[in-house]
Amino acid sequence: MITIHPIPAFNDNYIWHLRQGDEHWVVDPGDANPVFDALGDNRLSGILLTHHHPDHTGGVEALMNAYQCPVYGPATIAQVTHPLVDGDHPTLIGCHWDVLAVPGHTLDHIALVLHAGEELHLFCGDTLFAAGCGRLFEGSPEQMFDSLSRLARLPADTRVYCAHEYTEANLKFARAAEPGNSAIASRLVSVKQVRAENRPTLPSTIGLECATNPFLRTQSPTIRALACERGAPADASPVEIFTVLRRWKDTF
Ligand SMILES: [Zn+2]
Structure with a gap:
């Protein structure tokens, strides 16, 4: 039975800690110290990385030195010992995984899908956030749109483990982008309650997203209408709607 817990790091990062029996793995350790604290006397068995940004990789060196553990992730990251590419299906922590290339936030970004029995768990780094998505630092809007669409096609009950606690702010933007969506309104109420108790709002699910x-939701008539007010052409494609939304969010 695998368990998955968030280790908070920096202001709003989550390092996901996976445990099965004596095996301990972490996803995107931007800082080693909270991982050392969470592990206590346990040894780290391995590290998984989604992309090269320092707030996801900054702790790798210290953890490798302490535990001599393998590092799986994009080949762009110097410390990676086991490069992963789209279509790989490694077996790690006694479970099958799928590797999906999801360029956009960065060009090297991958998402990792863990199969735990019938349950799917998605580690999507800074690509898909709860009620939001990552900024476009390296990729094009088309790449990000395709990457998000790929993740959205996963089964609705797939659990979604994002790398940041951005949910409340994202939902405020979601409410502005699609006023009248009652699911957004009720999610914002419950997320405010969870944050008031200083608890994580994750994991989410693909269905909720x-x-x-x-x-x-670029197919929503409300979102389309508001995107058109902000410069999208009347016959805008879903990618063009997405592009306007992403630009709007950057300054929201
Ligand atoms: Zn990032």
């Missing part, structure tokens, strides 16, 4: 995440 498809219902409340404006970046997965």
